[in-house]
Amino acid sequence: MSDTETDSVRERFRSLLDQANNRLVAGGVIAVLLILPVALNTFWTRIAVGALMWIGLAQSWNMIGGYAGYLDFGHGAYFGIGAFATAITMTTYELPFIVGLAVAAAVCATISLGVGIPTLRLKGAYFAIATWAFAESMHELALILDITGGTFGMSLPTGADAIIIPFPGPPTEMFFYYVMLALAVGTTILAYVLFERSEFGFRVKAVRDNEDAAQSLGINAERIKRQVYVLSCSIAGLFGGANAFYITFIHPNDVLDALITDQMIIMALLGGLGTIAGPIVGGLAIFMLDRMSSLFLGTSTLYLSMIGLLIMLTVLFAPSGIIGVLRGEVGITDVKDNVSELADKFNFTR
Amino acid sequence: MSSDNTKSKTDTIQTNQPTSRTTFGRRNLLKTGSILGLASLAGCAGGGGSGSDRDTFRFGIVTSLSGPLRYGGQVTKRGYDIWKNRINEDGGIEVNGNRYEVEFTYADAQSDPSTGADATQQMIDNEDVDAMLGPYSSQVPLSMGPILDQNQMPCITGSSESPQLWRNQHEYLFGTIPSVNVFVSEVTEMFLSFDPSAESAYITGVNGPFSKSAAQGMREGAEAAGAEVLGYELYPVDADRSSIISEAQAAEPDVHLNSGNIDSNATFMSSAQELSYEPNGFFQHYGINTPGFKNAGDAAAYTFGATLWLPQAGRSGGRLWGDSQTYADQFQAEYDKLPEYTEAASSATGVVYQEALAELGAEPPLTGDEQTELIGILEDITVDTFWGTIDYESDGENYHNNITTDPLAIQLNEDLDPEIVAPAEEAETDPTYPIPSWSDR
């Protein structure tokens, strides 16, 4: 097939999908997700819970990183802060889970506002390092403070009385599935509405593309950045709180680990930055790769190198991620051009 | 068609950012496809379910084969594997006059509690196991606890030493090794009573859950021995040791007590040598008799440590291995290294299961009721093994932890081999105390 023929087939395929009744398809998928736990055993439900959580986390990073263009290398800190906020609310104050979640969101919103105001003044690499340093200092702080359990971590209550609605027994995997589902679907829909279907989204993207120009057009870049940052961090906090109740034991080395931010970023990047589908695809792919390799392949240090290689290749040849590839943004000619440009750089005589 | 042309033009111009026109259809197609894929996988995997016909006892093992805790994961694996090999050579576990071979299935907790929890659920749902053997460290078992309880799956961990685990009072979780603060404080007291008995001690340790508990145990032991604790410093595992050692040096304690993992302790000894820090003796927990500690070279010699078992401990009894030396020889033959107490404890845990299952008198596969009955049996029995006596507590702070095994104080001689120096009835030799100074070695 010649290039033009491939293009038109692709275009036809694309428009076919675009013309599909979006709301109906979306509704259908959500309906499937709603009844899914019935078909899955507990183990697979747990897998689904994990996948949903990471999709949501990747979506939240995508808001500040993909749509707003600010490389937040400390996003994972809010996952941890939300986790500890929920844990403290539920153990020290013995309040129910829903309150714990609300507190998580509130605490993260407050902290991210306080952190964001000065930090968002930085650009590019400086912002990245600053947020990274902030996250690491939070990690260390949690290890020092007594209220977070210090180096022993915290255990959360596991009883049914931790949830307001009378439950027949302690919360099951199915309960957590629905919690994560609600959070993940909610985040996705929110992201879609805010960033793809509203004026707000245009303004955010304008800030990303050229902040000075956007500013000169009258867009309050400071306010936009702050809003996106606070929103995305609060969402990460919600997932952190939900996850804390789910795994019942949290420790700074696990929930405030730099790896959490890394994974969010890779998922968004691999899937496709600045798209709604990107974090879904990327999150699912990376999470499944990681979990399945450890559970079914026994010991596997090879997957670490593989992920590293995958990241490098994605950045080199498919920077707009899987979604970009599916959209036809990376064709054979693109790759060929890419490779020849790369080879050029090895030329030391010019 | 014209709209498509416009689109491709804008694609080439606006290359600064990815085009963000979402296609609901494609996105949902992907979503649906992947979830359907998952569900069909689930169907296949869920199919190999419970109640299958088998005449082997199947154990699920969740341990950290990767990540920072992988050393411990390998330790538990060796301990468990050699038990399985040995007992299958014998014909299997004996129940009611019949013998049933043992099967293992492993999952990697990746040193992460959340992965460990998922792995536990996998064992319960998909792997059709009768009982489980647990991991190294405390974080992973802490998140396994609720799942074990919810699904009534018995699990004994051959390796965790953290007191936190037992405070959470999980009904279906047991641990063979006594809580670290309990046995370390006993050995500290022994150490501090060597002649001339120490009047002051300086305590340091890595700021992690295990080593912090060990350091607390050291402090308890020091105070019980009537020594003055001149300093108590916990440091991050990555921290440079020189400042810590200089500070301790300035306080001039009689003895120095330090807790951490093997590498951390080896680095500590090297730094102490570099800075010529010379208390009357060093007590390190954990791992002085492991190969990794030898990285400290001649700085490692004469270090004191605590252990619950050594090949030369004159313990005997129980099924499968008559005594410590027999076990040690077989272990050496299989893995080309001497076993240390964690590996041995993991194997001894297998022996406990042998006794308990024999008493239960049920054939595999075990039903839910039988698994619950097994818990009661584990609480009640006292098992003599080559490792020592194992008896799990049925209540209190150390619920379901075995605290009956007697700890031993050891010291590395100048060839870096461990020797038992206390208590007197088990000692091989007198301790070299005070230890020779750095320049005399």
Place this chain on the structure above:
Amino acid sequence: MVSIGLFTQTLVNGLLLAGIYMAVGVGFSLVFGVLEIIDFAVGQYVMVGAFAGAALAPLLGGEALFAVPFVFAAFFVVGILVQPFIHHVTTGDRPMPLLMGLVFTFGLARFIRGSVLTIAGPNTRDVPTNIAVGSFEIPSIGTFPTVRVATALFGIFALAAFLYYLYRTDGGTAIRSVAEDRDISRLMGVNINRYQSLSYGAYAAVTASAGVFIGMVYSANVGMGMQYTGFAFFMIVLAGMGYLPGILLSGLVLGIVQSLTAVYLGSEYVFFILFGLIWVLLLVRPTGILGKGEVA
């Protein structure tokens, strides 16, 4: 507990640590100035260097010091080959070049770490030396462990060598011009590819060699890389991004602050203070303490 002896020894410890950190910071700063990327893989080069030292030492009579020239040469080549990839992802027609560069080096770091873990296994390796052993005492100042002194000397030497090359040779001038403005340099006939590769090659070489020394001090362990990445970040923020002479100051600050905090505040606080400092510094003085770094 404020004895003079302890205080001076703490300073000595801090100074020697500073030397170690300088060895790591020097190449990193150069690469940031020239290639304008923050290389997440810096700590992993240290780690690989340490393992290389552990592997080569037995072949060289058990002396890791002899391994340094080989490690230097080998990683110079590695760096030259890696650089074009980094150059490629940070330029050209792609979205968010800065993010791409950061993420690429991040993937590189993961890849290096995973590969070493797979090849060498999880155990810690000793990096032996028979020359740099023991310590010497300077009365009323303190004890100086030989291996740390050697490492500090290497760090200072590396910094001096880099500065000499940059400010006193033609090649160095070319590199500095590329750092200042790549396009104009290209227009003026400077061979961009060559000098960028030289820079990255030198960086990889020095950092891996520093790794051999660090391995001698601490031993080689797969997880050791991350903290050096952190330290490197700290140093260039403090020094002012792209300002190479600043590494001397920031190395000193890092070493001495670490040492003093550990002794007089408590070791638990060391990393909290360090990371908090990076963050605060970037907020209030992103051009570094001396104000000579590139503008945020």
